[in-house]
Structure formats: C-alpha cells, structure tokens
Amino acid sequence: MGSGEEFEPKIVAFLCNWCTYTGADLAGVSRIQYPPNVRPIRVMCSGSVDPMYILKALLDGADGVLVGGCHPGDCHYVSGNYKARRRLAVLSAILDEFGIDSRRVWFRFISASEGALFAKTVRDMRDALKALGPNPARALWIA
Amino acid sequence: MRTGVFVCWCGLNIGGVVDVPRVVQEISGYPGVARAVDYRYMCSDPGQQLIKDTIREERLDSVVIAACSPGMHEATFQTVAESGGVNPYRCEIANIREQCSWPHQNEPGKATRKAVELIRAAVEKVRGDEALSALSIPVTRRALVIGAGIAGMQAALDIAEAGHEVVLVERLPHIGGHMAQLSETFPTLDCSQCILTPKTSEVGRHPRIRLVTNSEVESVSGYVGNFTVRIRRRATYVNWDLCTGCGLCTEKCPSKTPSAFERGLAKEPAVTIAFPQAVPHKPVIRAEACRHLTSGKCGVCEKACPVGAIDFEQQDLLLEEKVGAIVVATGYDLHPKAKVGEYGYGVYPDVIDGLEFERLNSASGPTQGEIRRPSDGKVPKEVVFIQCVGSRDQENGYPYCSKICCMYTAKHARLYKHKVPDGQPYVFYMDIRAGGKGYEEFVQEATDEGVLYLRGRVARVFQDGDRLVVFGVDTLSGKKVEIHADMVVLATAIVPASGAKELARTLKLATDRYGFFSEAHPKLRPVESLTRGIYIAGCAQAPKDIPDTVTQAGSAAAKVLALFSAERLSHSPTVAAVDEELCSGCGVCVEACAYDARTLDVRRRVAVVNDVLCEGCGTCAVACPNGATRQKNMARSQVLSMIDAVVG
Incomplete structure (x- = not known):
C-alpha cells in the first residue's frame, strides 16, 4: 500500500458452495456491483471452515474475514452452518484475547437467491473495515 | 508439478473488464505454472482443443481454468482435462467472471488484480489435489x-x-x-x-x-x-380395504361443516368424499368435525356402513x-383472505376469490354451476373482477406476477357472460399478460363478448345495502370509476402451498x-x-x-x-479420509457427521469413512482434534496455501 493511496481493506471470504457462493454468483449474473476488495474461497460447507483458516488469514494481514453459509435450517449438509456459528463464537472470544478485533470476522447467512444481500454485505464490511483501519498484524509483518 | 493456466476472455464478458494479457503475463511466472495461455472462448471446441494440445505439448499434470463459475463449466473442463490425459480432479476453476469481471465492471485495474489472485489460489489448490476416480453407487430405480x-x-x-x-x-x-x-x-x-x-x-x-x-x-x-423416506399416513377412520365407496355413511352423517374443497361455499358431512369423481373414491372422517371423535357420542356412520369399515380406533401409520x-x-395456495382487507375479502360474503368462482361455476359445485352469489343466492347482474390482488404489489403483497390471473379472469368473465347474457362483467387490470398459444385471441374474444376492461387499480370495496360499491380509477381516461356490483371476484396471487x-x-x-x-x-x-x-x-x-x-x-x-437409465451412479470421490497413524479413535468426527458416514472401528480403535455415504462437506475434518481426518482435495494444507495466495 503506497502512502498516498487510500486504505482499501482486503477481505478473505469463505463461501459455502450451496448458498453464499451461489448467491455471489447471482450478484455477478445480475451485474450488481460491489467493491473488488473481497477474495472468495469456495468451501463445500461453512462447517468446514477451520478457525485456523481465519486466524491464518488475519495473521497474514487480511483486514477482514467473511464466512458465508446457508440460513439456519437451510444447510445443504443439515447442520454445518450451526457448527460454523458455534466455532466462530468461540473464535471471536479468543481473537479479542489476542488483541485482534473480533469485528474483523463476520459470519453471515446468505442464500443462493440473495445476490443483492451478498453485494451489500461486502459493501458494509468494506466500510466497517475502513473505519477500523488496517489490520495491525499487517504492520507487524511489514516491519 | 506442471500446471497449465487457461484464461478465458469470454468475449467481452471477462476481457472487457479484466486485462487478460496482463493476467497471463503475471501468472506465467508463478511457481508451478508451466504455461499460461488465453483464448477468446475457452469452452468452445477450439478452446477445448487448445487445452488438450497444451496438456500434451507441455506434459501438464494439472490445469487451472480461469473463466466462468464452476457451476457453469467445471464439468466441461474436467472432461476436457481427462481426455487430454490429466486426472479430472486435478482441474480447478478460478471464477473470474461471476465473481470478478461482472460485479466489478467499473474497476478494471482492481478486477485484474483480483483475477490474478484468484488464479494463484486455484494454482495453489490444484498443487495439492490428488488424482482421484469417481466412486460408484447403486441406484434404487423407484421414484x-x-x-x-x-x-x-x-x-x-x-x-x-x-x-x-x-x-x-x-x-x-x-x-x-x-x-x-x-x-x-x-x-x-x-x-x-x-x-x-x-x-x-x-x-x-x-x-x-x-x-x-x-x-x-x-x-x-x-x-x-438411495433415499429412505418416512411417510405418515394420517388416520382416515375408515378401513379402505373394506370400504366399497357406497356413500351411505356420508348420507347419514349428522355433522355438517364447511367444505374445504368447496372453499367454504357449501357444507359437507364429517365423513366425506370431497367430490363425486374423487380418486380414491373412499371417504375419510374429518376428526375435528366428527361428533364421535370429539365427544364420543353419535356413531351413526358406523351403524350405516354395511361392511363394517368405520374404524374409530384407527391410528396414523x-x-x-x-x-x-x-x-x-x-x-400452490392463494394469497390469504386476511391480507386483502381493503377489498372486503373475508368480510363481505359476495367478495370471493378465483377458486371460489370456479366452484360457483362448477356443475358439481354448491350451485350446480349456476352463477349465484353466496350471500342470498341471487344471480348477480353486475360482477367486478379485480386482477393483481396481492401480486405485483410491493407494499401489501408480492412483487412477482402471478402469471395465470389475466387468463383465468378473462375465462371467468366469459363464462359468466355465457351463463348470464344480460349481466355485465367488468375487469380491473394493470396490464394484460396473455403470452401463450391462443391466449391473446382468448382475451380478445372476451372483449368482443362484452367484457368491459378498465385499466387501473381498485382503491376500495365496501358494502352498501345488498350491493358492493367498487371505487377505482380508469387510468386510460383518467377518471374515477364507481361501480355498484352484485359480486366481486378477486384474482388473488398464487403463493407456495402451506x-x-x-x-x-x-x-x-x-x-x-x-x-x-x-x-x-x-x-x-x-x-x-x-x-x-x-x-x-x-x-x-x-x-x-x-x-x-x-x-x-x-x-x-x-x-x-435418465437417472434410472444406469444401474450405478458415480459419486464424487472428494470425500473424507483418515490418516490412521494420527487417529486416536476419539469419535468426535462420528458426532460431527450429519450423514452417518463416520463410524468407529472399535477393534482397531480408529475412525473410518463410508465413502458412499460421505457427502464431502468437510465438517468432520475441522472437528478432528488430531488433524487425522482430511477432506480429499480440500486438505487443510491446500486451504492455507490458498489463503497465502490471496493475502500475500
């Protein structure tokens, strides 16, 4: 990031194949525009997102991590989204302990038909992360 | 590792936003990439040939296709990879269209950057992909x-x-x-x-x-x-194996309550066959209406039945x-009554919906097919039909078009006119949507037969004596319209079945x-x-x-x-696998699995995977405290290096 450039947060997004990834595809198909700050990684289920992935992304310098899964009751794999929700709740507590603002990690239910919601979520998250400023871990690495 | 990267322009869909030559240039030097090429339409025959030729020339062992969403062409490119000699499970898609060029049309520079990083992540993933072959599962050929x-x-x-x-x-x-x-x-x-x-x-x-x-x-x-389905057959209180469908029970039953089939326009006995042509032609006892089942008294049907088919003790099966x-x-169901208060539906008896009109018009319905209004049985001389009730209504209903209402309203108005030639049907409409074979002609005939179409919405319907006053506006003449009608029929929106x-x-x-x-x-x-x-x-x-x-x-x-045409189906091999050296047999994975695909081998004290039951969700791999379970081709090491590729 050059010194004159405005800070643009980088978001790593773990999107479940059946709901949120398809919702993100729908946003594209519908030509709904959203900030290019997000880097989607397709996972089969939000329940397969290891908290280690989120930690790794944040320690590597990502400014935020989005985990997108199916709505409660709608998980393609029955209950993976509930497992993800529980794991992320625990992770949030740990992040704060370690001095990483847990507001950098978002877990959202976005269905395959909610392209507009996916786009809005990315916009909102970009704005929220801009307000939070760069991930301090990034500076640590650069130093 | 020799990976080929194939970047698709998709005409201008990708190439109009993402700087494809630059992407190719940047990815060419990435570790493991033996060759990166671009082509205008990678899914076309020449595009597919290019992939196969490049696999041969460069002796590739894996490919990354940067193109549209895997939902579109993953299967296409897996087949191409396979026919070129690369294992189909070592073919990865970088989605640079739906999730890059299309949603970032005004930011070509950043979209290009993103495309490069998405491709890198795919290269990292394919690096760890195992060569797999599809599993084979049996098919139960029943539907x-x-x-x-x-x-x-x-x-x-x-x-x-x-x-x-x-x-x-x-x-x-x-x-x-x-x-x-x-x-x-x-x-x-x-x-x-x-x-x-x-x-x-x-x-x-x-x-x-x-x-x-x-x-x-x-x-x-x-x-x-291989689905297993559990079905609850609710008690009918009539033994259908004995019942001959003679109908004596329904004749004798003293309890009469509104019939759902007749949309409440007629009453039916508690033991009933909904309509004369019903299949199966056997009665059921509606428990909530039956005197015997609610109070223990009565039992007339039991005495009337000549074959002893009535069975009050029958249980759900x-x-x-x-x-x-x-x-x-x-x-489907129709948009519920409670939600169209402004038209008096559910309040005034002569405001009815389309299905109620169907029953009034039916030869086997409550009026034997004569158009008589519900309140007093009079033949209505002026009938107002209102379209788009609940549909195309952002505020009080649903934004979608209910599709069939223009046509059935035209049908209703014509049927009414045929039966009551001196009557006047009016139709309030927003637009007439009559796309379909013979549909436009059908609506045209309605106007020819004297159905009066008024373009505009109705604001209110209220009762005035024994008539209904309909306040609306004709947007073509710009005038307010007030019609005194004997009956109002609402074309209520189709909604999903309860x-x-x-x-x-x-x-x-x-x-x-x-x-x-x-x-x-x-x-x-x-x-x-x-x-x-x-x-x-x-x-x-x-x-x-x-x-x-x-x-x-x-x-x-x-x-x-098509599914039943083969005796066996192929099942994705990207299932969970266990490193038995690391497995402690704790059983956490067994708990995590929603498909009963994980079990413990008690004798060897290790967890095992039933490949055919495994859906490949990866949840058990995260749950495993020892890292002994991995999801094939989505291993932890793969995801971690993908993160490096996009954050780095």
Missing part, C-alpha cells in the same frame, strides 16, 4: 413423487409408463389437486374434470403407481439413488419407502424469498433442484398454468428416467 395435482400425476405417470415404480404421496385424501376444483380451463373452455378424470383414473389403477393419500412426507435421509429419486410437486417451507427443510432444498422451491439454474436447469436426485415441477417452483405445469412435470420425469 417418490410428492403432491398429486396435475404436476405430480403427470410426473408419476411418465415415470411409471417407462417401467419404474412410483410412490405418489398426497396430503389430501384424494388426488387431482386444484385442477379438480376448476370448472373450465383456458384457452379452450373445456371442462376441467373432463380432461382431469382420465388422468386421475389412470393414476388410481396404474400397476406401478403406489398411491398414498391422506399422507405427508415426514423425513428423508440418504442421497441420490408410518411407512418407510426406499427410492432413488424424488419429484416435488406440492403446488407446508412447503417445512418440506423444503425436510428435503434440505433451497427456496426463493417467497418460499417457492429454487431450481438449479433459472434458465438451463429449470426442473432440477440443487440436490442431486431431487426435482421440482409445477407451481411448487413458481406460478404457472396447466400446459406449462404438464411440460415441466414431463421434464422432471425425463430427468428421473
């Missing part, structure tokens, strides 16, 4: 069809005619769905029962259709080719069926925001759900008319038959 309206019956008949058994489950005691309630059908005005009853009879007597009425699907487990494919055809949401959960199917079942692709996979082996047909998917419903049902049946 379950849920809902026995015209959609479900058509699908069941098509599958059964092709030689396979069908379990057809219907919630009501009889089959036929809403079509059984209709009087005539557009655009031919032929009688609905006359075209329906040949189908209901055929379904009823078909040797390969197992009809299970008065029943609902309670749970579904398993996967494509739980059935278990094994099927290989499921067709969901649960149909219980559809719960069924969607039972089947783990996605629905759209209104609750209609979602198809796998809005244009190209209109009858497949996102779950392999489950198909959708009719109004369960979206509002549609009878011809479209029959077409879709036939299409769903064709998909089922």
Whole structure:
C-alpha cells in the first residue's frame, strides 16, 4: 500500500458452495456491483471452515474475514452452518484475547437467491473495515 | 508439478473488464505454472482443443481454468482435462467472471488484480489435489413423487409408463389437486374434470403407481439413488380395504361443516368424499368435525356402513419407502383472505376469490354451476373482477406476477357472460399478460363478448345495502370509476402451498424469498433442484398454468428416467479420509457427521469413512482434534496455501 493511496481493506471470504457462493454468483449474473476488495474461497460447507483458516488469514494481514453459509435450517449438509456459528463464537472470544478485533470476522447467512444481500454485505464490511483501519498484524509483518 | 493456466476472455464478458494479457503475463511466472495461455472462448471446441494440445505439448499434470463459475463449466473442463490425459480432479476453476469481471465492471485495474489472485489460489489448490476416480453407487430405480395435482400425476405417470415404480404421496385424501376444483380451463373452455378424470383414473389403477393419500412426507435421509423416506399416513377412520365407496355413511352423517374443497361455499358431512369423481373414491372422517371423535357420542356412520369399515380406533401409520429419486410437486395456495382487507375479502360474503368462482361455476359445485352469489343466492347482474390482488404489489403483497390471473379472469368473465347474457362483467387490470398459444385471441374474444376492461387499480370495496360499491380509477381516461356490483371476484396471487417451507427443510432444498422451491439454474436447469436426485415441477417452483405445469412435470420425469437409465451412479470421490497413524479413535468426527458416514472401528480403535455415504462437506475434518481426518482435495494444507495466495 503506497502512502498516498487510500486504505482499501482486503477481505478473505469463505463461501459455502450451496448458498453464499451461489448467491455471489447471482450478484455477478445480475451485474450488481460491489467493491473488488473481497477474495472468495469456495468451501463445500461453512462447517468446514477451520478457525485456523481465519486466524491464518488475519495473521497474514487480511483486514477482514467473511464466512458465508446457508440460513439456519437451510444447510445443504443439515447442520454445518450451526457448527460454523458455534466455532466462530468461540473464535471471536479468543481473537479479542489476542488483541485482534473480533469485528474483523463476520459470519453471515446468505442464500443462493440473495445476490443483492451478498453485494451489500461486502459493501458494509468494506466500510466497517475502513473505519477500523488496517489490520495491525499487517504492520507487524511489514516491519 | 506442471500446471497449465487457461484464461478465458469470454468475449467481452471477462476481457472487457479484466486485462487478460496482463493476467497471463503475471501468472506465467508463478511457481508451478508451466504455461499460461488465453483464448477468446475457452469452452468452445477450439478452446477445448487448445487445452488438450497444451496438456500434451507441455506434459501438464494439472490445469487451472480461469473463466466462468464452476457451476457453469467445471464439468466441461474436467472432461476436457481427462481426455487430454490429466486426472479430472486435478482441474480447478478460478471464477473470474461471476465473481470478478461482472460485479466489478467499473474497476478494471482492481478486477485484474483480483483475477490474478484468484488464479494463484486455484494454482495453489490444484498443487495439492490428488488424482482421484469417481466412486460408484447403486441406484434404487423407484421414484417418490410428492403432491398429486396435475404436476405430480403427470410426473408419476411418465415415470411409471417407462417401467419404474412410483410412490405418489398426497396430503389430501384424494388426488387431482386444484385442477379438480376448476370448472373450465383456458384457452379452450373445456371442462376441467373432463380432461382431469382420465388422468386421475389412470393414476388410481396404474400397476406401478403406489398411491398414498391422506399422507405427508415426514423425513428423508440418504442421497441420490438411495433415499429412505418416512411417510405418515394420517388416520382416515375408515378401513379402505373394506370400504366399497357406497356413500351411505356420508348420507347419514349428522355433522355438517364447511367444505374445504368447496372453499367454504357449501357444507359437507364429517365423513366425506370431497367430490363425486374423487380418486380414491373412499371417504375419510374429518376428526375435528366428527361428533364421535370429539365427544364420543353419535356413531351413526358406523351403524350405516354395511361392511363394517368405520374404524374409530384407527391410528396414523408410518411407512418407510426406499427410492432413488424424488419429484416435488406440492403446488400452490392463494394469497390469504386476511391480507386483502381493503377489498372486503373475508368480510363481505359476495367478495370471493378465483377458486371460489370456479366452484360457483362448477356443475358439481354448491350451485350446480349456476352463477349465484353466496350471500342470498341471487344471480348477480353486475360482477367486478379485480386482477393483481396481492401480486405485483410491493407494499401489501408480492412483487412477482402471478402469471395465470389475466387468463383465468378473462375465462371467468366469459363464462359468466355465457351463463348470464344480460349481466355485465367488468375487469380491473394493470396490464394484460396473455403470452401463450391462443391466449391473446382468448382475451380478445372476451372483449368482443362484452367484457368491459378498465385499466387501473381498485382503491376500495365496501358494502352498501345488498350491493358492493367498487371505487377505482380508469387510468386510460383518467377518471374515477364507481361501480355498484352484485359480486366481486378477486384474482388473488398464487403463493407456495402451506407446508412447503417445512418440506423444503425436510428435503434440505433451497427456496426463493417467497418460499417457492429454487431450481438449479433459472434458465438451463429449470426442473432440477440443487440436490442431486431431487426435482421440482409445477407451481411448487413458481406460478404457472396447466400446459406449462404438464411440460415441466414431463421434464422432471425425463430427468428421473435418465437417472434410472444406469444401474450405478458415480459419486464424487472428494470425500473424507483418515490418516490412521494420527487417529486416536476419539469419535468426535462420528458426532460431527450429519450423514452417518463416520463410524468407529472399535477393534482397531480408529475412525473410518463410508465413502458412499460421505457427502464431502468437510465438517468432520475441522472437528478432528488430531488433524487425522482430511477432506480429499480440500486438505487443510491446500486451504492455507490458498489463503497465502490471496493475502500475500
């Protein structure tokens, strides 16, 4: 990031194949525009997102991590989204302990038909992360 | 590792935003990339040939295709990779269209950056991909069809005619769905029962259709080719094996309550056969209306029955069926009365909905087909039809078009005019949508026959003496309109059938925001759900008319038959696997699995995977405290290096 450039947060997004990834595809198909700050990684289920992935992304310098899964009751794999929700709740507590603002990690239910919601979520998250400023871990690495 | 990267322009779809030559240049030097090339349309025959040629020339062992979403062409490119000599599971897609060029059209520089990083991540993933081959699973060549309206019956008949058994489950005691309630059908005005009853009879007597009425699907487990379905058959309190359908019980029953089939316009006995042509032609006792079942008194039907078929002790029955494919055809309901207060629906007896009008017009209905209004039985001389009630209404209803209302309103107005030649029908409409074979002509004939069309919305309907005052506006003349009518018919919106949401959960199917079942692709996979082996047909998917419903049902049946054409199916090999050296046999993975695919081998004290049951969700791999379980081709090490590739 050059010194004159405005800070643009980088978001790593773990999107479940059946709901949120398809919702993100729908946003594209519908030509709904959203900030290019997000880097989607397709996972089969939000329940397969290891908290280690989120930690790794944040320690590597990502400014935020989005985990997108199916709505409660709608998980393609029955209950993976509930497992993800529980794991992320625990992770949030740990992040704060370690001095990483847990507001950098978002877990959202976005269905395959909610392209507009996916786009809005990315916009909102970009704005929220801009307000939070760069991930301090990034500076640590650069130093 | 020798990976080839193939970047697609998709004409201007990608190439108009993403700087493709630059992407190729940047990715060329990335570790493991033996060659990066671009092409205008990678999915075209020359594009596919380019991939195969490059695999040979560069002796590639893996490929990354940077193009559209994997939902579109992953299978295409896996096949290309395989025919070029690369294992199909070492082919990865970088989605630089749906998730890059299309949503970032105004930021080409950043979109190009993003494309490079997405491709890098795919290269990292493919680096760790194992060469796999598809698993083979058996197929139970029997189908379950849920809902026995015209959609479900058509699908069941098509599958059964092709030689396979069908379990057809219907919630009501009889089959036929809403079509059984209709009087005539557009655009031919032929009688609905006359075209329906040949189908209901055929379904009823078909040797390969197992009809299970008065029943609902309670749970579904398993996967494509191998579903286990539990069905609850609610007690009918009549032993259908003994019952001859003579109808004596229904004649003698003293308890009369409003009939759901007649939409409340007539009463029926507590023990009832909904309509004369009902299949199966057997009565059920409606427990809530039966004096014996509610208070223990009565029992007249029991005495009347000459064969002793009445059985007040009958219990619900739980059935278990094994099927290989499921067709969901649960149909629709109409926008509920409570929600159209401004038109007095549910308050004034002479404000009715379209299905109620069908019953008034039906020869077997409460008025034997004479148009008589509900309040006093008078023949209405002025009737106002209001279209788009609840549909195309952002504020009080649903934004979608209910599709069939323009046509059935034209039909209603014409049928009314045929039966009451000196009567005047008025139709308030927003637009007339009459796309369909013979449809526009049908509406034209309505105006020729004297139906008065007024373009505009109705603001209010209220009762004035024994008449209804309709306040509206004619937007073509710009004038306010006030009509004193004897009856008002509302074309209320089609909404998903009650219980559809719960069924969607039972089947783990996605629905759209209104609750209609979602198809796998809005244009190209209109009858497949996102779950392999489950198909959708009719109004369960979206509002549609009878011809479209029959077409879709036939299409769903064709998909089922294609599935049944082979004895075995291929199953994805990207399932969980266990490193037994690391496994402590703690069993956490067994708990985490939603499919019973993980079990403990007690003797060896290690966890094992049943490959065929495993759906490859990866949840058990995260749960494993020792890192002993991995999801094939989505291993922890792969994801970690993908993160490096996009953050780095």
